[in-house]
Amino acid sequence: MLSVWVLALATTVAAQTTPKPYEPTVGQAGKDVVWVPTPQALVEKMLDLGQLTPNDYLIDLGSGDGRTVITAARRGSRALGVEFNPDMVALARRSAAEAKVGDRAQFLEGDLFEADLSKAQVITMFLLPSINMKLRPKLLGLKPGMRIVTNSFTMEDWMADETANVTENCSSWCQALLWVVPAKVAGTWQTPQGPLVLQQEFQMLNGTFGGTSIVDAKMRGEQIMFTVGTVKYTGTVSGKSMKGTTSTGATWTATQP
Numbered sequence: 488m489l490s491v492w493v494l495a496l497a498t499t500v501a502a503q504t505t506p507k508p509y510e511p512t513v514g515q516a517g518k519d520v521v522w523v524p525t526p527q528a529l530v531e532k533m534l535d536l537g538q539l540t541p542n543d544y545l546i547d548l549g550s551g552d553g554r555t556v557i558t559a560a561r562r563g564s565r566a567l568g569v570e571f572n573p574d575m576v577a578l579a580r581r582s583a584a585e586a587k588v589g590d591r592a593q594f595l596e597g598d599l600f601e602a603d604l605s606k607a608q609v610i611t612m613f614l615l616p617s618i619n620m621k622l623r624p625k626l627l628g629l630k631p632g633m634r635i636v637t638n639s640f641t642m643e644d645w646m647a648d649e650t651a652n653v654t655e656n657c658s659s660w661c662q663a664l665l666w667v668v669p670a671k672v673a674g675t676w677q678t679p680q681g682p683l684v685l686q687q688e689f690q691m692l693n694g695t696f697g698g699t700s701i702v703d704a705k706m707r708g709e710q711i712m713f714t715v716g717t718v719k720y721t722g723t724v725s726g727k728s729m730k731g732t733t734s735t736g737a738t739w740t741a742t743q744p
Contacts, residue, residue: 553579632708
């Protein structure tokens, strides 16, 4: 009887001393923002809007419980979450292992402002507008064509290229916004038809081509488009050169010294 009592006591003590698995609480404080999870339906929409492919590398800034990174990994992509809270990082790593995507879903304990973003094709984040604005100069300095997707919050006067809303299985925080980092093209470009003079504000352009004003002008990554009169020009920017075609089937080129 004594041995049974001792065994029961030992079991009770072990149960009392075994720590419970960490469980985050919605609204808990973090370094830069409180934690609010992105609804899974919006996670999927954000990855769709960012046109994530298995060939892409995604970085999620402020990755929380890791759901965006794990979802990207389930789609076959490699993904990294940057999170300041070590308990969240440990939770995300456990969840990735349970989902059997630990080889593609990695988590880094660190400051999102110090993260190296240069290798990513897609960046996702659910941060406050003030944090987005602190990150904005760094984001605009990334390679043209990089896709940035946020949950709900804007980049102020850098207008999103696309937005999408989730209407099912989502009651709050249901909008995804996409920006494509534009190539920098402001200045004077030489063409056989005369100078192409461009002013640029983020992805939006204005200016003249051969002395005639251009309209409907914008960048999408390295892709440029503008209209002169009734002719639409589309092309690709590569460093100090552009080349493309017109709506009439002609080709065009432009260069900078």
